[in-house]
Amino acid sequence: SYELTQSSSVSVSPGQTASITCSGYKLGDKYVCWFQQKAGQSPVMVIYEDVKRPSGIPERFSGSNSGNTATLTISGTQPMDEADYFCQAWDSGSAVFGRGTKLTVL
Amino acid sequence: EVQLVESGGGSVYVGGSRRLSCVASGFTFSDYEMNWVRQAPGKGLEWVSYISRRATDVFYADSVKGRFTISRDNAQNSLSLQMNSLTAEDTAVYYCARDRLYCTTTSCNFEGMDVWGQGTTVTVS
Numbered sequence: 461s462y463e464l465t466q467s468s469s470v471s472v473s474p475g476q477t478a479s480i481t482c483s484g485y486k487l488g489d490k491y492v493c494w495f496q497q498k499a500g501q502s503p504v505m506v507i508y509e510d511v512k513r514p515s516g517i518p519e520r521f522s523g524s525n526s527g528n529t530a531t532l533t534i535s536g537t538q539p540m541d542e543a544d545y546f547c548q549a550w551d552s553g554s555a556v557f558g559r560g561t562k563l564t565v566l
Numbered sequence: 567e568v569q570l571v572e573s574g575g576g577s578v579y580v581g582g583s584r585r586l587s588c589v590a591s592g593f594t595f596s597d598y599e600m601n602w603v604r605q606a607p608g609k610g611l612e613w614v615s616y617i618s619r620r621a622t623d624v625f626y627a628d629s630v631k632g633r634f635t636i637s638r639d640n641a642q643n644s645l646s647l648q649m650n651s652l653t654a655e656d657t658a659v660y661y662c663a664r665d666r667l668y669c670t671t672t673s674c675n676f677e678g679m680d681v682w683g684q685g686t687t688v689t690v691s
Contacts, residue, residue, distance in 0.1 A: 493678040502661060502685055503611065508678030546611050550676055553625045555601065555613035
C-alpha cells in the first residue's frame with residue numbers, strides 16, 4: 461500500500477521559516493493536502509492541490525510538490541503555528557495520511 | 567455556518583457494534599463527497615472510509631473492510647458509519663470530513679477535506 465513519510469518533528473524560532481516535508485513514490489504525480497492539528501482540536505486544511513490556500517489561511521503558509529517530495533513552508537512562523545502537521549494524498553481509491561510532523565516554535 | 571456534527575460515540579465491548587452519525591448544515595450536503603477519518607489516542611490521522619455524493623462509490627481502508635459500512639441520506643443531510651466486530655484497535659476519535667471530487671476531460675481530483683467535525687470518541691475494551 462502507498463505510504464507517505466514525514467519527519468517526526470521540526471523546530472523553528474519565531475519569525476523564521478519552517479519547512480515540513482512529505483515523501484512518497486512519485487508523489488509529484490498526485491495532489492497533496494496539508495492539515496494542521498492543534499492539541500485537542502480537529503484538523504484544519506491549510507493547503508490543498510499542492511499549492512492552494514483555503515480562504516482564511518494566512519499567506520505565510522505555502523506548499524510545493526515535485527518528484528517524490530511535497531513541502532509545506534511556513535514563512536515568518538508564529539507561536540500560534542505550533543501544531544502537528546499531516547500531509548495527505550489519494551492513491552487507488554484510498555486517502556493516505558503521513559504520520560505527522562510536530563512543529564515546535566521556540 | 568458550515569458545520570459537521572458527529573455523534574454516536576461511546577464505550578463498547580470487543581466484538582460489539584456501534585453506529586456513528588454525522589449531520590451536516592450550512593451547505594448543500596449532496597454536492598459533496600464524505601469521509602470518515604479516525605485518530606487513535608496519541609496517534610496520527612487514519613482514513614477509514616469514503617462515499618461519493620450520490621453513494622455510487624464507497625471505499626474502505628483495509629483495516630476496516632468487511633466490518634464497517636458507510637452510508638448517507640442526502641434528504642436528511644446525514645452520514646453514517648456502521649461499525650461491527652470492533653476490536654481494541656478501533657479505539658479512536660472518529661471525524662467526518664467533507665471533500666469534493668471534480669473531473670476535467672483528462673482526470674478527476676479531490677479538492678481536499680476542507681470541513682471537519684469535532685469528532686466522536688469510540689472506546690473498545
